[in-house]
Amino acid sequence: MRSRLRKTQRLWSHGSHGHSSISKHRKHPRGRGYAGGRHYDRINFNKYHPGYFGKVGTGHHEGQIHQKS
Structure with missing residues (x-):
């Protein structure tokens, strides 16, 4: 028998598996990709990447030009 358990085995007795019963483990709680640059990473983006947004x-509009016939 192994002397050390896998992490999932250690967490069997912990109901939420380390992901909090209140906020829960959701897919993209802070948005996808660089979405945080407009919100919680705003200072970082403005400081190190000015003009990013x-x-x-x-x-100019790259659509078809409509002409009256």
Whole structure:
């Protein structure tokens, strides 16, 4: 018999498996990818990546030009 248990075995007696019964273990609680740059990582993005978010220059529409016939 092994002397050390797997982590899941150690957590068998702990109902929430280390993921809190209140906030729970959800898929993307803080958003996906760089979503935090607009929220909780705002200071970091502004400090080290200025201009990362937002538009620059004159935008143009790449759609079909409709002409009256």
